[in-house]
Amino acid sequence: MRNSEAYKNRQRRDALRVARALMVDALDRLDAHSRSPAAATLDLALHHLDRELKAPVPMS
Numbered sequence: 001m002r003n004s005e006a007y008k009n010r011q012r013r014d015a016l017r018v019a020r021a022l023m024v025d026a027l028d029r030l031d032a033h034s035r036s037p038a039a040a041t042l043d044l045a046l047h048h049l050d051r052e053l054k055a056p057v058p059m060s
Contacts, residue, residue, distance in 0.1 A: 013053065016049060016052065016053055017053065019049070020046065020049050020050070020053070023042060023045060023046050023049070024046065026042060027039060027042045027043060027046065030042065
């Protein structure tokens with residue numbers, strides 16, 4: 001059971017990393033230096049996602 005939970009946690013982390021890469025690409029397209037509210041929101045979301053990815057993985 002524990003291995004199954006660890007596998008699911010790895011899959012979730014991998015999905016978050018893929019989402020992060022897509023978000024970085026979107027932010028680059030919006031131009032990181034723009035004053036667009038969308039760029040600011042995306043930048044903040046990336047900051048929170050980075051913190052989530054650095055958090056320890058629960059072992060359940």
